[in-house]
Every structure is written in structure tokens, then in C-alpha cells.
Amino acid sequence: MSVLLIEAFYGGSHKQLMDLLQEELQDDCVLCTLPAKKWHWKARTAALYFMQTVPTSTNYRFMPQHKLARLEKIIGVKRNGDAYPLEDLPGQEKSRTLGGLMRNSKAHRESGLCEAQPGLHTTQREDLPSPLRALARLNKSDASESTNPCQEEEEDKQHLTFNISNILSGEDYQQRPLHIAWPHRWEHDKDPETFFKVLLKLKEKDLPFHVSVLGEAFTEIPDIFSEAKKALGSSVLHWGYLPSKDDYFQALCMADVVISTAKHEFFGVAMIEAVYCGCYPLCPKALVYPEIFPAEYLYSTPEQLFKRLQNFCKRPDIVRKHLYKGETAGFSWAALGGKFRSLLAAEPREDL
Template sequence: MQSEGPRVLLVEPFYGGSHKQLIDLLQQNISGCSVFTLPAKKWHWRARTAALHFSQTLPICPSHRVLFSSSVLNLCELVALRPDLAHLKKVLYFHENQLVYPVRKDQERDFQYGYNQVLSCLVSDVVVFNSIFNMDSFLSSISSFMKKIPDHRPKDLDQLIRPKPRVEYKVVSRPEEKLDEAPIGSGEFPSSGNHQEDLHESRTDQRPVSREDPGDQMKPLHIVWPHRWEHDKNPEQFFSTLMKLKEKEVNFNLSVLGETFSEVPGIFSEARLRLDPHILNWGFLSRGAYLQVLLQADVVVSTARHEFFGVAMLEAVHCGCYPLCPKALVYPEIFPAEYLYSTPEQLFKQLQRLCRRPDIVRRHVVKVDTSSYSWTSLKAHYEALLSAGCP
């Protein structure tokens, strides 16, 4: 006879972006879940202190069988503070990893965040990564990361952790699904700053062109950039490419979406002025308006220096956009070679070609099976992950 009460504790110290989307998805679709969260603010402090908070707020419940949390939580501290949780099946989910998360200078990297993630892996039963790239980059960096310790370094930590990892891709929402209003972007927590409460305005004086209208086949190519406004997304390269297109008198329309934080790279204000005649949408949009732009855009571009999965790119592809991504990071794992570029010059030439022949994009069917990232395809994987059976 099954125990009464919730079986699964879903614990999320940074309840925003793709972290929130995953927790909400699991709660809505898997029975027996009980959710405990903290707002998606000040992630540095969430990583440092969330375990102490949850040690005081998680209920003692004999029916609990599984503890699921993102790697923002120091799971090692939580289990030490709450010994009653030690017997649960502990599942740690990596949206990102702090061993290779980009910082402006390596001297700025706080050792503690990556160290906490290594400790959490050691006490977890299952370690889940959202891509092979995320998993491999973490496991291969443990040894070199630990060399930062001046002496008495621990040994073979990667070998202790390697039996535990598995890859479970993120669920990518379909545009027809009704989702909560949420920040748009890659979903990982920001590398700096606090979320701005003020949302940027959207340009509504022009409307994007629908690809479904055969009479509009030769309207300007509509390029969309749907990422967080931070340096790790490399907006400098993106805007430099578009300014070069403008100098060559190549016509295009532009939507720059995404959420902002307290430190917005200066290139955005410069680009807003220089590219103004081309801009259709600029800044944060509601979920529905965001998906409408994706449905009406032609090409989605990433210039990221870091990407562990790339929800925004896959959402855009699902909406019919032609992707252009760096031949690096997670992208070769998901996108065929024809959508990858190796250098800024290759990106420029690709966009120049497509701007001059937008009909090529509008006839093209992108060779990415987005259905493999749907809840229908991944449901059984997550159900098994949250079952109380053996890892």
C-alpha cells in the first residue's frame, strides 16, 4: 500500500526562467510533487545560503521518497543540516555548471560556486545534465578546477562522480501551449546583477511579416536575437555583424528580444540608435507576444560564448525560424552542420546571402526534430527520474 502524502520534493533556489519552467512542468504533470522555491533574484546569495533556508522550511514528512533540485542548491549542506533527507533518492539537475560558466576574467571566478556543485554531486544519487556538452565540460574540468586549492587537494573526485550522471534534455514548449508570462532568454541564471523590474518597450509601430503569405516572399529578411542582454551572449559580435550589413546597404528587419539585468552592455544603446530604421521589436515581450514574433521571423541567430542547452534557439526553430549558431558549445549536439558557423565572417556571409534571397529561408524546412524535446517524448524519462526506485 502506497504511503499517503507527497512523494517528491521539488526544491528550486532560483525560481525563474528555465528553472521555473522545469519545476512547473514537473509539478503539473507528475503526481505527488510538493514544491519549495525562492525567487529568482541575487543568485549569488541563493547559491550561498539557500540550503540553510530550506533546512528550516522543508517539512518533515515520512511519505517523501525523492528530492529533486537544481545545482544552485548546495545539496551537501542541506543533507547535513537535515539528516532526515539523507535516505531520499537525491536528484541534482544541472541547467548550467559553474566550472566553465564564463566570467569576464578568470580571477573573478568565485571558487566556492563550482566547489559547491562538486560537493552536491558527491552526495547525490543521480546527477542530471541538460546536454552532453554540459556533462562533459563539467566532468572534464573537475581535476583542473580542484588544482586551484593550494595544498592537500582531494583526488579522483571525477571518478567518484562519473557513475552518477545522465543526460535529460530540457522540454521545449510548443508555441500553441499556454504558459505563464515569463522572462525570455536562455533560461540560465544571470552572470551578474539583479533583475530589473522595468521592462523594455516593444516597437509596435511596425508588424513583422508572416512567412505564410506568398505575396510577401520578397519582404526584408526578419532577423531575431532572443537572448539575455549580457556579455556571455556576445551581443557585440551580433550587432557588429548587423552594422556591417547596414554599411553594405543590405536590407533586413530586426527583433532583439530577451530580458535585462542591472548591467546592460553598452553596445545595446549604440545599436538601438544605429539600427533604428531596421528595428521591429526591442526588448522584453510577454510570452504570447514573444512567440508571435518568433512565428513571424525568418532567421534566429546565436552569437553566444556560452550555452549549455539553448531553449530560445529551439523555441525559435519550432516556430519556423532558420537557425544560425556557433560551431561550438552545445550547438553541434543539436543542430546539423549547415546551420553552424565558425567565424564572424562566416556569419556575416550567411546573413548577407539570406538577406538578398529571403525566399530561400521561407521555403526551407529546418532539419531539426523539435518533437524530440517535447513533453510527450520526454515524459517517461522524467517519470523514471522522479520514481523512488534505484538510480
């Protein structure tokens, strides 16, 4: 078996899954990626980039014969990986192919899509259209820059092992304030505005709580983060991305409640990880969450979220004594590993 893994958003939980599959499949796995930036552009145009850079191999082109024939005709690629001269294509096909490449190359220039990362298993072919080659070279330098703009601010902290238990060591466990965790990307689709609005309302009511904002930041950070950090003041226990998984899980283990305010979520790995670490989850009654979490852990409006947290701030022992009522064993690699292997080893079908 030889498996080609393509990931246009190589970061966070996406990266975690790709790395796990590559580790488990070892030599049978080829990984091609793009950095975790500009999600909306990746969704639109990443296919063009991968079409030009993924090395051709008969071992993993899970495509029926009729589609392979069509692919040969449209993009001028033989099944042995060589390119047909565009002049050999019919006039209309040639025009459409060239026009599509130029239009999408312009989109690449405007979006910064073609961000090849050094060290990844992506083969950069020399037959790329010149705008794509130039972008690939330029973005090698981009990839070396930090994806966390807060790194300079947090630089001194990152040289120390994060140990939140040291911060809390002087407080009796049951007497300390409720500790709320928000372990999501610092982007608008995770709706940080709603999260911080609820927290600031708690603070206005003089309710005691601590908060750890643990998600990863990228190039463009919503203004609400700097505003909220200043407004929350001493309630902030930790602010910023923890590159060490051990430190990250330790922070989750010390938290009482984990919250999602996401407006876009296919699964929510961060929430499941937090539940494994003993956190009480509060999620929107929408998206994928009702399929994973029992009704007790769902809220419908920000007002409901505020009321739940208000009660927990007054009685943090409620969540500290709580035993999670959902099932998590089915999300482990022990349960899913065999299914992934069976799926990736499946024979190609004509209805793909």
C-alpha cells in the same frame, strides 16, 4: 510519489520546465525557488539558503542512510526535522558549522542571494540565522519590483497586444527584408556584443534587414543594448521582453532567422522554440549545439555568421523556402513526459 523541485534560477527556460513539471505532477510536487538574478552567486551559495528553507519530509529525501547519518552530525538536523542543539556537536564540528553559516551569511548580504519570492512554494523557517531572516524579509519587497528595467520605457506598448503581422501587413511577404530574431537573456553569457557587432556590420554594408530582440532583461543590462538600439535605428522591429507567450511565439513565427551567440549554454530552449516556429537557426559550432543541430546550421566564427547573414539579406527567399533538416519531435513533452516521471519516481540508490 512526492517530488521536491529546487530551482535557484527561477526564470526563462528554468521556470518553464519547473512550471511544466509542477503542472503535470500536480499535488505530488513541492517547488522551492529563488529569483532569476545573480547566477554566479546562486551557483555558489544557493544550497545554504535551501538547506535552511526546504521543509523536511521523509517522502522526498532521496538520500542513502549513510549520508543521512552524516547530515545529522554536520548540520544538526534530526530525521524528523527537529534541530539538534549545536552544543551537542563535537567542538570542531560546531566551530566549522557556525563558521560556515556566518561566512555564507556574509556572502548572502553582499550578493543579494536570499531573494524569496512571495507566492512561491517556499517555506521560510523561523530558525534561520538572523542575517538570512532579515534578507528574506528585505527581498520580499525586491521580488515585487519588475525584473525588466525597460518596463517603464515599454509601458505603453505592453498595454497593447503585440501584433507584428500588423506592422508588416503593407509589405509583400517575399519582398520584405530578412527578419532576424535574438530571443535570449540580456546578459553577457549570451554574448550580445558579438551579435550586435555582426548586425552593425550588415548595416554598414547597406544590407536590408529587420531585427527583434526578444529576451528578458534583469537588473544589470550590458551597455551594448542601448548603444545598439540607437545605432540600428529603423532596422529594429521589436525591442524588449514579451511577457505573453502568445505574443512571443507570434513574433518568432514572423521571423526568418534565429541566432545564438551564446558562450554558455546547456541546452538552448529558445532556439528549439524558434525552430518550431519556422525559423532558420544559426548557432555556434560549440557547447551543446552540435549535439542538437545539423552542421548546416552551425558557424565557427563571427565572420562566418556575418557571411551567412549577408547572403540571407540579399536572398531572404532562401530561408523562407527552407525546410528544417533536424529532428525536434524528441524534445516535446509527449516524448519526454514519461521519462521525467520514471526518473522522479525512481527509488533512491546508495551510489547517489
